[in-house]
Amino acid sequence: xxxxxxxxxxxxxxxxxxxxxxxxxxxxxxxxxxxxxxxxxxxxxxxxxxxxxxxxxxxxxxxxxxxxxxxxxxxxxxxxxxxxxxxxxxxxxxxxxxxxxxxxxxxxxxxxxxxxxxxxxxxxxxxxxxxxxxxxxxxxxxxxxxxxxxxxxxxxxxxxxxxxxxxxxxxxxxxxxxxxxxxxxxxxxxxxxxxxxxxxxxxxxxxxxxxxxxxxxxxxxxxxxxxxxxxxxxxxxxxxxxxxxxxxxx
Amino acid sequence: xxxxxxxxxxxxxxxxxxxxxxxxxxxxxxxxxxxxxxxxxxxxxxxxxxxxxxxxxxxxxxxxxxxxxxxxxxxxxxxxxxxxxxxxxxxxxxxxxxxxxxxxxxxxxxxxxxxxxxxxxxxxxxxxxxxxxxxxxxxxxxxxxxxxxxxxxxxxxxxxxxxxxxxxxx
Numbered sequence: 001x002x003x004x005x006x007x008x009x010x011x012x013x014x015x016x017x018x019x020x021x022x023x024x025x026x027x028x029x030x031x032x033x034x035x036x037x038x039x040x041x042x043x044x045x046x047x048x049x050x051x052x053x054x055x056x057x058x059x060x061x062x063x064x065x066x067x068x069x070x071x072x073x074x075x076x077x078x079x080x081x082x083x084x085x086x087x088x089x090x091x092x093x094x095x096x097x098x099x100x101x102x103x104x105x106x107x108x109x110x111x112x113x114x115x116x117x118x119x120x121x122x123x124x125x126x127x128x129x130x131x132x133x134x135x136x137x138x139x140x141x142x143x144x145x146x147x148x149x150x151x152x153x154x155x156x157x158x159x160x161x162x163x164x165x166x167x168x169x170x171x172x173x174x175x176x177x178x179x180x181x182x183x184x185x186x187x188x189x190x191x192x193x194x195x196x197x198x199x200x201x202x203x204x205x206x207x208x209x210x211x212x213x214x215x216x217x218x219x220x221x222x223x224x225x226x227x228x229x230x231x232x233x234x235x236x237x238x239x240x241x242x243x244x245x246x247x248x249x250x
Numbered sequence: 251x252x253x254x255x256x257x258x259x260x261x262x263x264x265x266x267x268x269x270x271x272x273x274x275x276x277x278x279x280x281x282x283x284x285x286x287x288x289x290x291x292x293x294x295x296x297x298x299x300x301x302x303x304x305x306x307x308x309x310x311x312x313x314x315x316x317x318x319x320x321x322x323x324x325x326x327x328x329x330x331x332x333x334x335x336x337x338x339x340x341x342x343x344x345x346x347x348x349x350x351x352x353x354x355x356x357x358x359x360x361x362x363x364x365x366x367x368x369x370x371x372x373x374x375x376x377x378x379x380x381x382x383x384x385x386x387x388x389x390x391x392x393x394x395x396x397x398x399x400x401x402x403x404x405x406x407x408x409x410x411x412x413x414x415x416x417x418x419x420x
Binding site for chain 2: 034044
């Protein structure tokens, strides 16, 4: 064999070895990076789980259940009629305000006539729509304080009359206190409950109960245990609501 | 012979272009996952409610899934952003997207009126709004195409993979 041929063979052999080494290196890198990816995702999952557990624990610790609530301590009961009507509302929700302005008077009349008992569930699902001020939770917490002072409906109505725009910063705590004053809520307990967020954790519980019952949107109207909706899963009209109550009364 | 040269030139041009196409797909998909996760991570309770709205599992299970999901989305987004173990990361992205598409399709098939919660906290739709399942699925299919590109051509520019393996032939 010529001298040049041997040199070429040696060069070829070296190249083959180098290629094998490079392939080995790629295999090792792929193995380790894949392990890192799996590890990162497992850790991320655990972090999410731990954060949730932490949040649930702090909600449970902060939980102050207001006196006088019904339905597993998650609703305010108004009236004493035989037909139970459950109303799930968020004070930030414009559709709830529409429902209130359309059917609110009818509901009040049916309560006065002792036809229905209304259970108001003040859920907070629109906290993301108040630029970080959590208006849904704050307003529902304030309504709890109002209810303790015996003015749930009055405060409920004044909150809808002054409903802030979805996506705004909502009403300030000072405004929530002022609105209370306008309907005769002047106790220091009312003011303190708003400023100290006393019932915020309870509102989270109300919201969780709402979700665990399979409801997702507000307003959700349930008449005598039956979900009431208009055609195409719309919010029921006053006529549809009255009809459902009459039917349930038998 | 002229044809062969042309074909060879064309394939050489494709070979040079693929890493750039894949890089665009990688960064695009990273942005998608980072945005989706980032929008949900601030309110895990809402994320759980959004999963619950699909009515595919108990509320307790939905809460856990809803809490884990944004963290997974952000992590996969970061892994795509830095370009680590591209083929595996792309496969996991594709798997997540297939799960999302299946969820939306099942909500559609059952006639639920919900917001998919893809880039928001979801839940039932407000009155007057209609569910846009077709569009949502189409959008997710688009993202799935990005993941597919990365699965087939995992080699990208500016990636940790490239750094570790050396820039050439991997």
